[in-house]
Amino acid sequence: xxxxxxxxxxxxxVLAAAMASxxxxxxxxxxxxxxISIEYPFGIGPGCFRNGFEIICNSSTGTPxxxxxxxxxxxxxxxxxxxxxxVKLPVAWECFDSSxxxxxxxDGDVHFNRDDxxxxxxxxxxxxxxGCNTLGYTQSQQSEGNGYYRYAYYTGCMSFCNNSGxxxxxxxxxxxxxxxxxxxxxxxxxxxxTEYNHTAVLGFAPCDYAFLVDRxxxxxxTADLNMNVNTTMPVRLDWAIRDGLTCDEAKKKARxxxxxxxxxxxxxxxxGPGYVCDCSKGYQGNPYIAxxxxxxxxxxxxxxxxxxxxxxxPGYYECKCPSGYHSADPLNxxxxxxFPLAAKIVTGGIGGLxxxxxxxFIFLLGKEKRKMKEFFRKNGGxxxxxVNKIKLFKREELEPILKTNNRIGQGGFGEVYMxxxxxxxxxxxxxKPKIDVKLANQFANEVxxxxxxxxxxxxxxxxxxxxxxxxxxxxxxxSNGSLDKILHDSHRMPLDLDLRLQIAxxxxxxxxxxxxxxxxxxxxGDVKPANILLDEDFVPKISDFGTSRMITIEENYTSTIIGNxxxxxxxxxxxxxxxxxxxxxxxxxxxxxxxxxKKVLDPDINNLLGNSLDTYTKKKGVIELVDPEVSAxxxxxxxxxxxxxxxxxxxxxxxxRPEMADVAERLQSLLK
Ligand SMILES: *[C@@H]1O[C@H](CO)[C@@H](O)[C@H](O)[C@H]1NC(C)=O
Ligand SMILES: *[C@@H]1O[C@H](CO)[C@@H](O)[C@H](O)[C@H]1NC(C)=O
Ligand SMILES: *[C@@H]1O[C@H](CO)[C@@H](O)[C@H](O)[C@H]1NC(C)=O
Ligand SMILES: *[C@@H]1O[C@H](CO)[C@@H](O)[C@H](O)[C@H]1NC(C)=O
Ligand SMILES: *[C@@H]1O[C@H](CO)[C@@H](O)[C@H](O)[C@H]1NC(C)=O
Numbered sequence: 001x002x003x004x005x006x007x008x009x010x011x012x013x014v015l016a017a018a019m020a021s022x023x024x025x026x027x028x029x030x031x032x033x034x035x036i037s038i039e040y041p042f043g044i045g046p047g048c049f050r051n052g053f054e055i056i057c058n059s060s061t062g063t064p065x066x067x068x069x070x071x072x073x074x075x076x077x078x079x080x081x082x083x084x085x086x087v088k089l090p091v092a093w094e095c096f097d098s099s100x101x102x103x104x105x106x107d108g109d110v111h112f113n114r115d116d117x118x119x120x121x122x123x124x125x126x127x128x129x130x131g132c133n134t135l136g137y138t139q140s141q142q143s144e145g146n147g148y149y150r151y152a153y154y155t156g157c158m159s160f161c162n163n164s165g166x167x168x169x170x171x172x173x174x175x176x177x178x179x180x181x182x183x184x185x186x187x188x189x190x191x192x193x194t195e196y197n198h199t200a201v202l203g204f205a206p207c208d209y210a211f212l213v214d215r216x217x218x219x220x221x222t223a224d225l226n227m228n229v230n231t232t233m234p235v236r237l238d239w240a241i242r243d244g245l246t247c248d249e250a251k252k253k254a255r256x257x258x259x260x261x262x263x264x265x266x267x268x269x270x271x272g273p274g275y276v277c278d279c280s281k282g283y284q285g286n287p288y289i290a291x292x293x294x295x296x297x298x299x300x301x302x303x304x305x306x307x308x309x310x311x312x313x314p315g316y317y318e319c320k321c322p323s324g325y326h327s328a329d330p331l332n333x334x335x336x337x338x339f340p341l342a343a344k345i346v347t348g349g350i351g352g353l354x355x356x357x358x359x360x361f362i363f364l365l366g367k368e369k370r371k372m373k374e375f376f377r378k379n380g381g382x383x384x385x386x387v388n389k390i391k392l393f394k395r396e397e398l399e400p401i402l403k404t405n406n407r408i409g410q411g412g413f414g415e416v417y418m419x420x421x422x423x424x425x426x427x428x429x430x431x432k433p434k435i436d437v438k439l440a441n442q443f444a445n446e447v448x449x450x451x452x453x454x455x456x457x458x459x460x461x462x463x464x465x466x467x468x469x470x471x472x473x474x475x476x477x478x479s480n481g482s483l484d485k486i487l488h489d490s491h492r493m494p495l496d497l498d499l500r501l502q503i504a505x506x507x508x509x510x511x512x513x514x515x516x517x518x519x520x521x522x523x524x525g526d527v528k529p530a531n532i533l534l535d536e537d538f539v540p541k542i543s544d545f546g547t548s549r550m551i552t553i554e555e556n557y558t559s560t561i562i563g564n565x566x567x568x569x570x571x572x573x574x575x576x577x578x579x580x581x582x583x584x585x586x587x588x589x590x591x592x593x594x595x596x597x598k599k600v601l602d603p604d605i606n607n608l609l610g611n612s613l614d615t616y617t618k619k620k621g622v623i624e625l626v627d628p629e630v631s632a633x634x635x636x637x638x639x640x641x642x643x644x645x646x647x648x649x650x651x652x653x654x655x656x657r658p659e660m661a662d663v664a665e666r667l668q669s670l671l672k
Contacts, residue, residue: 034062041241041258041288042078050241050258050288052115068114076234080286083269083276085118085239088232091211092136092191095229096198106229108211109190117239119272120186124236126215128172128179129208130224132161132201135194136210140186155182156192156210164204167222176205177220182212184271189235242274250275261285261292263315282315307334337392372467390451391463391474397421398465398472401430414470418477427477428462433470446473446545449522457510459533459543475543479536483507483590484529487597497630497638500594501671503540507532508664510542511587515580515660523578527586528567528600529593566600566609571654581654584663588649595642597627609650618650619643641670 029048032038033055043049044057044064054067055075066073066087077086092108112118129136137156144150157178161167167176191210198206205225213233241258243250247266250257259266259277264287266275279285279293286292298304298317306319308330321327321335372395401419409416414433421428450461460476480486483503486493514522524531524542531544567589569582589600589609598605607613608621622643623636631639645666651657658666 030057033057033059033064036064036075036078038064038078039080039286039288052117052242053239066112069110069112071110073110073112074232080288081278081284083239084121085237086214087112087235087237089189089212089235090230090232091209091227092189092193093207093209093229094193094195095207096195096202098199098202100197100199102195104229105193107190107192109188112189113187116187117242117274118187118237119184119240119269120182120189120212121236121238122182122184122186122271124214124216125182125212126179126218127155127157127182127210128177128213128218128220129157129159129210130177130220130227131159131208132167132176132205132225133196133198134159134208135196136191136208137193138182138186138189138191138210138212140188140190153183153186155180155186159208161201161205164201167220167225169221170219172220176222176225186212187272238269238271240269240272240274240276242269242272244273245275246273247275259287260290261287262290263293263295280315282317305331307332375468375471376466390447390461393463393465393472393474395465395467398430398474401428402432402472421474427479429475429477431473431475433473449545452518452520453514453522455510455513456539457506457541458513459541476541478533478541478543480534480538482530483532483534483540483594486534487529487593488599492597494629495597497634498671499538500630501638501667503532503534503538504591504594505664505667505671507540507542507590508587508660508667510540511583512660512664514542515583521580523580524583524586525578526567527583527590529590532590566606569654570652579654580660581657584649584657584660587660587663588646588657591642591646591649592622592625595622595627595630595639595646596625597629598625615647615651618647622646638670641666 029040030038030044033044034057038044038055038057040048041050041053042055043053044055049055055064055078056067057064064075064078066075071090074088075085076088077084079085089112090106090108090110092106094102094105097103127136127138135156135158137154139151139154141152142150143152157174157180159174159176159178161176171177172179189212193208193210195208207226207229209224209227209229209231211233212235214236217234241250243256245253245256247268251266257266258275261277261279263280263283265278265280267278268275277287279287282296282298283293284296285294295312295314296304297312299306299310299312304317306317308319308321308325308327311318311320319330321330324338325335326338327333327335401417401421403417403419406417406419407415408418408429414431417430417432418427419430420426447461447464454460459478462474462476464474465472486495511524511527514524522545524545526544527542531542533541533543535541567586569578569585571585572578572582589605592605592608593600596602596605600606600609604621604625608618608625613621619640620643623639626639645658645663648656648658649663
């Protein structure tokens with residue numbers, strides 16, 4: 001039993017080998033002539049070509065040409081996929097002597113289409129006639145019984161010259177040269193002329209010419225009025241299997257059907273009768289030979305897009321996102337991690353509720369990835385991931401920005417860089433905090449708080465990167481720097497009263513928004529000029545939410561006092577109870593600095609902040625300290641109102657301080 005089966009499989013093997021060799025008989029045929037590749041149905045030598053497709057090769061010069069012609073027709077391309085051949089065909093011509101007699105001519109015909117497999121490509125060629133006083137035309141497809149006109153197609157054009165200077169280079173529109181499109185189904189290059197009196201033009205145009213030529217290649221030059229009569233012109237031919245059958249008919253005649261490869265298809269010829277073969281979609285190669293069509297490995301071919309994971313399959317390929325990732329169009333749009341539930345919650349606008357925990361797995365492979373994952377976890381990634389307004393950047397996306405010459409700031413908190421994200425036109429500020437375990441909480445705090453606010457007077461957090469030792473924050477870039485810098489920089493730029501009021505009113509709006517316009521109010525906790533940034537139009541943007549807190553029961557009590565002396569609410573220092581009125585106090589100090597242009601540490605300012613003065617004296621003190629640059633310009637009423645606001649903000653009795661929204665409104669009304 002065992003031996004028989006071995007024997008049988010051996011026989012099958014031999015049989016398979018024999019079949020394979022019969023299927024590839026064309027192996028023995030030359031695959032090229034010179035540097036032109038010759039593929040079946042074309043071939044050189046007996047048994048190598050399908051009837052009508054014979055090529056002869058001059059092996060000493062390496063030039064292939066069509067077989068059976070009366071004159072050599074060199075071939076420069078044989079394309080199986082486009083069913084095209086490029087050849088050179090002679091021009092037709094006739095020349096005249098001084099007695100206006102035609103003494104020599106050629107109709108150009110070389111019988112290149114003996115077996116009728118070719119058609120002149122009507123899409124790629126034109127008929128060109130050159131000469132002075134001639135009409136040149138071609139006729140094609142002899143058809144009996146049509147009376148005087150013996151052909152199915154006539155096409156041509158007339159060329160005339162008034163004198164020797166008439167024709168111009170590049171112009172082929174009837175003067176010295178004319179051209180015309182040809183219909184499909186033209187089978188040969190046989191030309192005819194109608195002669196006119198040439199006596200007057202013999203000096204510069206002794207001959208007439210007519211030819212078919214690749215329309216993309218030929219340009220008329222006046223010198224061509226005298227061209228060599230042995231010139232050949234490049235012509236593009238459409239070939240097809242022209243057994244007189246359409247695809248449907250040919251398929252039924254299995255023996256002569258040319259599309260023999262598996263995964264091949266038949267298509268009726270678009271120029272003339274018959275059909276051509278194509279490899280099916282997803283396959284490439286030669287459909288005219290057995291197993292000639294082979295699978296395209298789309299994953300290795302850049303022409304086939306895939307931004308996800310590419311998997312090749314016979315005849316097609318799949319491009320998918322890895323699980324846990326999605327893309328609306330993985331072929332063209334990169335895959336992003338899924339955040340389906342978070343997206344629903346946010347877009348559904350169920351604000352106020354704490355975001356329900358969603359487990360999102362990020363597939364991290366390899367050791368480096370595990371390390372990044374560890375950082376990610378340590379840096380509060382699992383919390384931040386829930387906040388899907390924030391973009392999570394990969395380390396390598398930010399690395400180009402974190403270069404020394406991009407650094408725009410440096411201090412106790414860390415470093416700030418300015419740069420551009422890939423594919424973005426607007427610059428970003430990248431904040432890289434110092435390594436500090438205590439700051440880790442602050443960091444997550446900042447991200448979460450920032451993600452909840454969207455206001456034109458609050459600096460916009462675009463995203464962060466958690467895959468690094470120290471988490472990195474990416475903000476919109478605010479070009480004019482901080483209010484602190486603008487006010488106290490060594491070369492003080494002038495700041496008129498309107499601008500100062502505008503900065504004050506809009507900063508107040510930003511803070512008011514945080515205090516009262518969002519469902520869970522946020523207290524800033526560190527309001528000071530250094531945390532108010534100004535954009536190119538001096539629109540203020542509140543920044544630095546590291547010390548902010550959301551108001552929840554009990555949580556606004558802090559044991560450690562964070563914040564900046566001078567700006568800090570004295571009541572908070574005493575009780576440890578941080579309220580929205582603490583921000584109001586700090587903002588009062590900012591206002592004071594803004595209109596006096598004196599630092600908070602200035603003794604005059606310090607004196608005003610102390611608790612020994614009564615309201616009236618304080619107000620008077622404020623007005624006296626107003627920056628001389630603006631004091632002359634504004635009405636005294638404005639300064640009175642400003643002083644009033646400032647003194648109220650600085651009131652030691654928390655309950656008597658106005659709300660931020662109130663401050664914002666009053667500042668806004670001063671602007672008008
Ligand atoms: C073949 O070689 C000639 C020069 O030897 C070159 O001009 C031509 O472009 C080549 N053709 C192909 C298809 O490589
Ligand atoms: C090949 O081409 C050369 C040069 O045109 C010619 O002399 C020679 O006779 C040709 N050989 C054949 C076999 O046609
Ligand atoms: C035509 O040719 C004649 C004689 O050469 C010349 O005088 C005349 O200007 C030409 N006309 C045009 C329109 O070129
Ligand atoms: C051809 O034109 C010339 C003048 O240009 C004229 O002399 C001659 O008779 C014409 N020939 C014929 C056959 O009409
Ligand atoms: C054109 O070719 C033929 C034969 O190939 C030759 O006899 C004739 O002199 C050639 N004519 C010119 C103008 O080169």
